Amino acid sequence: MSHFAKTLQELQEQHLYRExxxxxxxxxxxxxxxxKNFVNFSSNDYLGLANxxxxxxxxxxxxxxxxxxxGASRLITGSFKLHEELEAASAAFKGTEAALLFNSGCxxxxxxxxxxxxxxxxxxxxxxxxxxxIDGCRxxxxxxxxxxxxxxxxxxxxxxxxxxxxxxxxxxxxxxxxVFSMDGDLAPLVQLSALATRYQAYLYVDDAHGTxxxxxxxxxxxxxxxLDKTNPHLIQLMxxxxxxxxxxxxxxASREIINVLINKARGFIYSTAxxxxxxxxxxxxxxxxxxxxxERQQLWNNVSLLKSGIQTPSQSPILPVIFGNETLxxxxxxxxxxxxxxxxxxxxxxxxxxxxxxxxTVTSAHSAHQIGQLQxxxxxxxxxxxx
Numbered sequence: 001m002s003h004f005a006k007t008l009q010e011l012q013e014q015h016l017y018r019e020x021x022x023x024x025x026x027x028x029x030x031x032x033x034x035x036k037n038f039v040n041f042s043s044n045d046y047l048g049l050a051n052x053x054x055x056x057x058x059x060x061x062x063x064x065x066x067x068x069x070x071g072a073s074r075l076i077t078g079s080f081k082l083h084e085e086l087e088a089a090s091a092a093f094k095g096t097e098a099a100l101l102f103n104s105g106c107x108x109x110x111x112x113x114x115x116x117x118x119x120x121x122x123x124x125x126x127x128x129x130x131x132x133x134i135d136g137c138r139x140x141x142x143x144x145x146x147x148x149x150x151x152x153x154x155x156x157x158x159x160x161x162x163x164x165x166x167x168x169x170x171x172x173x174x175x176x177x178x179v180f181s182m183d184g185d186l187a188p189l190v191q192l193s194a195l196a197t198r199y200q201a202y203l204y205v206d207d208a209h210g211t212x213x214x215x216x217x218x219x220x221x222x223x224x225x226x227l228d229k230t231n232p233h234l235i236q237l238m239x240x241x242x243x244x245x246x247x248x249x250x251x252x253a254s255r256e257i258i259n260v261l262i263n264k265a266r267g268f269i270y271s272t273a274x275x276x277x278x279x280x281x282x283x284x285x286x287x288x289x290x291x292x293x294x295e296r297q298q299l300w301n302n303v304s305l306l307k308s309g310i311q312t313p314s315q316s317p318i319l320p321v322i323f324g325n326e327t328l329x330x331x332x333x334x335x336x337x338x339x340x341x342x343x344x345x346x347x348x349x350x351x352x353x354x355x356x357x358x359x360x361t362v363t364s365a366h367s368a369h370q371i372g373q374l375q376x377x378x379x380x381x382x383x384x385x386x387x
Contacts, residue, residue, distance in 0.1 A: 015326035026051050029365045038342040039370045041360045047295050048365035049245025055281045062280025070273035078273035086279050089286045094252035095229030100261050103271050105208045105239040105249040106132040111267030117142035120170040122162050152191045159199050172201035178221040179209035182351050184314030204235045212243025217290035244285040248274045299364035306362050309375040321358040329356035336377045
């Protein structure tokens, strides 16, 4: 038996084996798999933009004018004026001096901190950050200090301890998700921002699940909290692949930081640029999202409706139902699957051992009837909820 076969066998024995399920049609509140329709409670398409006719038309128009591919990286021949338009629109949307496109939020997180930090710097990273942000920290030459999830007091103590031996010219960095994608809770950004100011640290916020959802115009968590978006020590990551219904990401920050990323971020330098169709759709998303006040209100109405049947501290459209062990989480997912409800089980290493769960997401497009179907399906399960 090869070591690959042994690895797969071990994953199956540990109930950690994963396999793909293809859907036969478009993304939406209902999806089709193997000829059967399911109500979808696993998508991050929070505002229902993935199939919006204006998004589709914008993608088609861009492809018709500029073709299907960008041909090369941005630093070779792949930098279209359309990319620059999207970067300007992204910076305006997030309230920063500049922005830089990346092919995904994962690529951006893997690239940014390694490019921006130096050997004598220190990164303070929340223990429950997204895997891509954790790996970005690991790739960085800076020293890494992990702080307990959202614990401001302990983070303060850790920074004080590091400050005693801070080398001249070194920089401190605080890295955090805005919305934590598995628990649905929010980072204490007001307190983190105050700490960053006190210790002259940079604050890197992955706002993937906050963009489009929070704030009067959907501009994300930083905007909704009234924090200074022009602060040169603040870096915001936004993605187009969740509430904005498309694909790709942008880092929004000072022009100085963006220029460093252009010159040093490996995921930018060595990747073929986003194709025109995707860029066209992203531009349309930034045009549509600020106008979607009713959809955001409906989203939060649906969150409240679903939460009425689930005891969870979530502050977002991500609602975890935690079972603890992998077997129960998988059995619960299969139970719902048989009832036409698509709710995926999430297991280690995506979440810590002992916290396997169903990760439920609700969108503005879900009907009260569909949410009622999920609540009825969950009623037959013995639930242990929380984060």
